[in-house]
Amino acid sequence: MSLSPSFLDELRMRTSLSTLIGRTVKVQKAGREYKACCPFHNEKTPSFTINDEKGFYHCFGCGAHGDAIRWMTDKRGLPFMEAVKELAAAAGMDVPAPDPFTAQRAEKAKGLHDVMAAAQALFEEQLGGIEGSEARDYLARRGISDATRRIFGFGYSTDSRTKLKTALKDFGDPMLIEAGLLIDPDAADDSATQARKRESYDRFRGRLMLPIRDIRGRVIAFGGRILGAGEPKYLNSPDTPLFDKGRTLYNIDRASPASRQSGRVIVVEGYMDVIALAQAGFGEAVAPLGTALTEHQIERLWKMTDVPILCFDGDAAGQKAAIRAAIRALPLLRPGMSLAFATLPAGQDPDDLIRSEGPAAMEKVLDSAEPLVDRLWTHEQNAAPIDTPEQRAGLKQRLSAITDAITHPDVRAHYVQIFRQRYDAQFFARRATSAEPRHQRGGARPGWQRDRRGHWKAPLPPAGNEARAIGASGMEQRLLRAVLASLLRHPEQIALHREMLSGLQIADSALGELLRAMVAASFTQETVETEGLLTILGQGEVYNMAKGMLRADTFTFTPNRMKTDSDRVQRDLEEAIRVMAQGPELETALAEATRRAREDLTEETFAEQQRIHRMKMDHDQRLAELAQSEDII
Structure with missing residues (x-):
């Protein structure tokens, strides 16, 4: 039985290698990796490293190297399929049924990587040619250096319906369509017949091209920015056997090693934000691909750092994207794993800020990032007026909805406690003897x-x-x-x-x-x-x-x-x-209201005294109910 590369990649991604190896070997955290004494040869000083992010182990002493499957076959002695089945069961995955076409699909995936590499070479060549002058001028105006251009692999797709199709004709139309490079106009038209079949054509035309790479640095998709008038401004490859935009982060291949040096990951809104930051020395930046940050992307970020920094624009759209990510992260929160939020000045993106004030200004924005709990509290406070009792109750209800979405009990308990403290401090201010700051x-x-x-x-x-x-x-x-x-x-x-x-x-x-x-x-x-x-x-x-x-x-x-x-x-x-705290307070308030009414009896002072008196009566009744409740034994 042959298994598809995509299934095996997903299995490796869902398996925590350090946890797997740690079941039989004593492992120790060492920065972003783990270390241990090598189980494949005798040693006293650890030279065996485990990298969860990349999914492999390596011994610098004996050279042992492999992934989760290799560990099961080499150390446990299991046959390949048995190893896969055991790992899949632990990861909650179903092993695909035997499929005679699996090997053929695996070969096709290899072919798709070849197609994407060829397309990337073509786009880079065209950027440097006569037709790429407009794109080069655009990059110059944006302050993109030649070195940055080469590092990120900028290219250009000519404004032609068949340039790429002709240049890559040896791969054949079906493979170019499957790679997302050509559009088949009849694909969504069930009524199309062979007699009137329309020709496929290039998807990207007249656009500045950026390759999207996987963690291994292989081109799996493209993003194209239009240079003149037209929509959409940015066009991404469709989902393909190589590319799932909800699971991919732009610049993940370069940001991953950079994050190990800086100890952080910066999430920004788009390609050009990532590139501007990288050119200014912030190589640990990534971006989602035209969608809101997904659960898969958040989990991927947590493999790089415990608290990624989301740095979105200060306008309404940017802050809306930030709060969407915050809400989406709630069910995933666990001890140590959270998000932080850095807000750019209104009307500025990272490129604008760096150009006007320099990298130090960007660093200051990142340093002032606020924790997830603070961002949620501020957002809900500002979501609606909180002047009346009903509006304040609405705030409390919104905060409860947030805590209800947190599945980890310890994390949820801390959020409940913090929200309650802040709510009470704002609306039920205590005396100076209350809890410490x-x-x-x-x-x-x-x-x-x-x-x-x-x-x-x-x-x-x-x-x-x-x-x-x-x-x-x-x-x-x-x-x-x-x-x-x-x-x-x-x-x-x-x-x-x-x-x-x-x-x-x-x-x-x-x-x-x-x-x-x-x-x-x-x-x-x-x-x-x-x-x-x-x-x-x-x-x-x-x-x-x-x-x-x-x-x-x-x-x-x-x-x-x-x-x-x-x-x-x-x-x-x-x-x-x-209720216990309110009793003395209400008595004090009633005494004061009674004093004012006696000194200056007006309709207003009498009404106030009667209002507080009714509140005291209601309080006493509730006190009696609680004290005599059958819930107290």
């Missing part, structure tokens, strides 16, 4: 002090604060104890509600100290565990109280539901904490 995380916090064990301790509420503390008895305390008991049993929830928890004022000193200890632990420890919290508390009244809360008969949010639906309990905790 992000830039100070891990360092000194205004108003916070370290205890004798070196742990951060939240400050007590400032003296003279008009808002009373949460009651030491009654329904407020019942609800507070239920919340604290749940947080003790499920400490991963502490960081998710940290900002609101930090703003609570608690009348019961023991409960207050317990809460402060939990919040402080969430700042200093990446993962908070129940036993760790108890250790921090040490021995004493608060420790004994916490141990008592962990007994099975202590009231808390239903444990079973927390195990089966953590998102639901997270929302319940958020509501309970918010």
Whole structure:
């Protein structure tokens, strides 16, 4: 059985070679590659390297070299087809059924590469000839040097319907059509008959030509820019057996090695942006091919760097393309893998910026790239007005749609936490004692002090604060104890509600100290565990109280539901904490409104006092419902 080159290439691309080899060999990260002691000969100093991006391993000691399939045959001793079947099963691919024409198609693919190489040679020759003078003038006006012209393989297609067809006639029309170089006018016309069959003709005419290459540097397609009037401005090859525009990135063959030197990849909008950047010293730039960035292209970028920089124009179209890429990346996000966004000045592309201000200005734009989470937050804030409660609820709904699209649970949890913190900070501003600023995380916090064990301790509420503390008895305390008991049993929830928890004022000193200890632990420890919290508390009244809360008969949010639906309990905790925080605030607001009404009774001051009074009544009712809920046992 013969398998097509395209199937085998796809199989190699879907197989993580370092993971495959790492199942039986201890591998170690070394820059963009992995290293290990060679499994094919005895050695103490690693000389065996694994390159996931290129899909091969190589030993500089014994010369062993191969890809994933070769590893399975040489190291595992499997027959070729067995190796392919095992790798395909792991990659979720179906091995094609036996096909007598597979070998013939493989030969045809080789022929197509020959066709594309011949077409490239013809286009380069024509650019240097008499007919290419207009194209050469255009390149000169764009500031494209002769060296850049040669590196990128610029060419020219004459304004003729048959020039290429005649020059490459030895390959035959069917192969030239399959390569996307000729157009068959009858291909989409089922009514066409042999008697009135129309002649095929050149696809690219009167255009500046740019070859599109695969990772190995082979020409697989072309992009042509029109020089005079006409549409489309840019014309790409159609999809062919060699070329899938949704899986290909322009300049991938040169950007891939350049990215290993710079440690980054820059994604721009088009060919000329890539070329302008390369000429200015930014060789790690790539571009999609006339479409929005696809999932396959994002995955391909992540093989080169963990956080590619998307640098699109600052106009509406460029920013729309950026947010489309951001949304498309959400289901693919995983730890360490994300996107960053650099925005060019309005009305400028990379070439304009470099010409007017030099490469340093471009570097400054790249250095100021913002993380994906910031771009999404800013976009949703600006997507619609957020002045009314309904509009703010709309923002919250849009942010929830973003987090719902993230499939990795840990990444999603962090996005939920960040969006909640920013939303609450903007619309429910807390007192100065609330959670620390992000830039100070891990360092000194205004108003916070370290205890004798070196742990951060939240400050007590400032003296003279008009808002009373949460009651030491009654329904407020019942609800507070239920919340604290749940947080003790499920400490991963502490960081998710940290900002609101930090703003609570608690009348019961023991409960207050317990809460402060939990919040402080969430700042200093990446993962908070129940036993760790108890250790921090040490021995004493608060420790004994916490141990008592962990007994099975202590009231808390239903444990079973927390195990089966953590998102639901997270929302319940958020509501309970918010209701507790609102009580003292509403009492303070009601007292102030009542004072104003007594001093100057008008229709407005009376209406305001009654409005807040109704809000307080609604709050008290909800507090009672939560405190007496059967969800608390």
